[in-house]
Amino acid sequence: MHFSAQDMEEILREQIEKIVKLSDEEFRFTLSHFTTKTLKKHQYLVQAGEPAPNDHFVVKGLLKSSYLDELGKTHILQFAMEDWWISDPQAYHNKLNATLNIDCLEDTQVYLISIDNREKLCAELQKMEYFFMKKTTAGYIALQKRILSLMSQRAEERFTQFVQLYPTLLQRVPKALIASYLGISRETLSRMPVV
Numbered sequence: 457m458h459f460s461a462q463d464m465e466e467i468l469r470e471q472i473e474k475i476v477k478l479s480d481e482e483f484r485f486t487l488s489h490f491t492t493k494t495l496k497k498h499q500y501l502v503q504a505g506e507p508a509p510n511d512h513f514v515v516k517g518l519l520k521s522s523y524l525d526e527l528g529k530t531h532i533l534q535f536a537m538e539d540w541w542i543s544d545p546q547a548y549h550n551k552l553n554a555t556l557n558i559d560c561l562e563d564t565q566v567y568l569i570s571i572d573n574r575e576k577l578c579a580e581l582q583k584m585e586y587f588f589m590k591k592t593t594a595g596y597i598a599l600q601k602r603i604l605s606l607m608s609q610r611a612e613e614r615f616t617q618f619v620q621l622y623p624t625l626l627q628r629v630p631k632a633l634i635a636s637y638l639g640i641s642r643e644t645l646s647r648m649p650v651v
Contacts, residue, residue, distance in 0.1 A: 458494065458516070458563075458565060459515055464492060464515050464565065464567070467538075467539075468487070468490070468513060471539060472584075472587055475586070475587045475590050476584070477583075478583060482583065485577075485580070489569055489573040489574070489577040490513075490567045490569050490573070491569075492515075492565065492567055492568070493565070493566050494563075495517070495560045495563070495564045495565075495566070496560065497561065497564075498559065499559065500558065500559045500560075501519060501558040501559065501560065502521075502544055502554050502556060502557065503554060503557055504523075504524065504553075504554050504556060505553055506553055506554055507551075507554070508543065508544040508548055508552075508554035508556075509547075509548065509551070509570050509571060510543065510548070510568040511541060511542075511543040511571075512536075512541065512542050512543055512558075512566040512568055513541050514537060514539065514565075515538065515565045515566060516563075516564060516565040517537070517538070517561075517562045517563055517564025518536070518537045518564065518625075518628055518629070519537075519542055519558055519559065519560050519564060520532055520534065520535050520536075520559060520629075520633065520637075521533045521536070521542060521556045521557070521558045522557050522559075522636075523555060523556055523557075524557065530636060531636065532633060532636045535561075535625055535633075535637065537628070541591060544556040544558065545595075549571060551571065561628070561629065561630075562628070574588060611638065611639075611640045611644050611648075612648065614638045614639070614640070615645065615648045618637070631645055631646070
């Protein structure tokens, strides 16, 4: 089931209004800076080596961002489900080609905003500049927590934290991908309680 344009608009407005309140006119102006995209399961939203000019707000579906190293091993950086944002930040902010792949684990609907449109929007509407600053800061904090977890916690602790933070992902993400995200083997994950 896909959301209608009106449903998608309501979801985006709810996301923004968790941080800033917009008048109808301000929301219409904000919305004019976004486009929408619908993707099928297994489709790429971003591919390494190609331009990645957009940040993406997930209205429906589930995506993962990953990095393929020189040895052919895939490292999962992030999952993104409904109400989350996902991009290749380095490519997006610096207008470079992507180093990450972002692909759909489920059929997906997203809003896209280019860096140019985001900068125009923020220059015109200070509320949205504040919104994006808060979202970016939250992303940096989550990334720091993730890096510290990978560096300092045992596999069981990382798994417990994952379950507490993202309980619904256990049912939606294949176990092999969860293991990769946690930096552990599939065998180690299968010995964890709950799995």
